[in-house]
Amino acid sequence: MNEDSSYKTQYLGFYFDGINPIKHEVNVTITRDGLKIQKLKVDTYFWWDLSEINQSNDIYADKEVKLEKGDDIPEILIIKDVSFIKSLKQISPDFQTKFQISATRSKWLKTIFYLSIASVLIVVVIYKWLLPSLSESIAQKIPVSWEKKLGQNYKEYFTAQFGICEEKELTDKIYQIKDQLVDTLHKTNYQYNLTILDHNMVNAFALPGGDIIIFRGLIEKSKRPEELAGVMAHEIQHIEQRHMTKILIKDKSLDILISFMTGDSSGAGTALMAAK
Numbered sequence: 001m002n003e004d005s006s007y008k009t010q011y012l013g014f015y016f017d018g019i020n021p022i023k024h025e026v027n028v029t030i031t032r033d034g035l036k037i038q039k040l041k042v043d044t045y046f047w048w049d050l051s052e053i054n055q056s057n058d059i060y061a062d063k064e065v066k067l068e069k070g071d072d073i074p075e076i077l078i079i080k081d082v083s084f085i086k087s088l089k090q091i092s093p094d095f096q097t098k099f100q101i102s103a104t105r106s107k108w109l110k111t112i113f114y115l116s117i118a119s120v121l122i123v124v125v126i127y128k129w130l131l132p133s134l135s136e137s138i139a140q141k142i143p144v145s146w147e148k149k150l151g152q153n154y155k156e157y158f159t160a161q162f163g164i165c166e167e168k169e170l171t172d173k174i175y176q177i178k179d180q181l182v183d184t185l186h187k188t189n190y191q192y193n194l195t196i197l198d199h200n201m202v203n204a205f206a207l208p209g210g211d212i213i214i215f216r217g218l219i220e221k222s223k224r225p226e227e228l229a230g231v232m233a234h235e236i237q238h239i240e241q242r243h244m245t246k247i248l249i250k251d252k253s254l255d256i257l258i259s260f261m262t263g264d265s266s267g268a269g270t271a272l273m274a275a276k
Contacts (some may be wrong), residue, residue, distance in 0.1 A: 004169065007083075007090045009031075011030075011081055012027060012079075012080070013026050013028050013077055014026065015037060015075070015076070015077050015111070016076040016077075017075055017159050018070060018075045018076070028079065031091070033049065034049045048077070052069055053068070054069070055067055055085075056076075064080050065081075066078050067079075081254045089101075089151045095232050139242045139245045142245060144209065150207075150209060151208040151210065152211070154207050158197060158213060162215070163198040163199075164195065167214045173225070175194055177225060178192060181233055183214075185240075190239055194212050196214050196216060198216055202234075203215045203217070204231050206236070207239075209239075214228075
């Protein structure tokens with residue numbers, strides 16, 4: 001044992017060979033170029049060159065030192081005394097920058113943690129307060145032709161998924177209700193189209209650009225034409241107010257923002273392509 005109280009040359013630790021989960025108690029001697037590792041219960045020792053060792057950065061970095069050697073399934077050496085790194089840096093000055101004292105590593109972990117929390121809060125603030133006002137402003141400037149193209153893309157997707165209802169007796173009445181509702185609009189920038197999907201789902205929704213989607217199940221469930229008229233009138237107002245366009249702008253903007261914050265440029269590209 002070195003008499004200099006500022007550091008030690010020998011430490012007790014635990015060694016895992018990367019082959020089986022057996023934990024071996026070892027005595028570790030620090031030298032200028034490497035570590036001499038001796039198993040306590042077996043009179044054998046082996047050598048780790050400092051240039052081949054990596055220091056693991058995990059949540060226990062301030063309580064123990066974890067060193068690894070090898071790539072796929074590495075050998076692992078755990079030293080419970082965190083002063084090990086300080087001694088190693090003093091005995092082996094050539095490796096000063098390779099190994100970090102736990103306090104420094106913990107500081108960086110905390111910094112990364114707080115930055116992550118701050119990033120999440122920024123995204124929440126932007127999504128809840130900034131994006132709604134921006135989407136409102138942007139939606140008013142988007143040409144109707146763009147909305148029509150966007151709505152057409154979504155309509156093609158839904159018709160491919162569910163198919164179109166072709167029961168003429170059923171559809172003619174619905175188209176008539178739609179035309180009567182559209183005639184009551186004093187002024188509109190949209191040409192309204194109605195698509196009835198051949199599925200028993202009880203639902204209806206509006207798409208950007210003037211398309212209204214109704215499921216056959218909603219028509220069959222409705223007892224009076226007035227019920228369907230009320231549903232369609234509601235969807236027409238969604239289109240007139242550009243609600244779906246605003247929602248899509250808001251959601252795609254968030255996708256782009258998250259992609260840029262995480263460095264995923266492919267995600268931003270996908271969002272931009274979908275918005276075309």
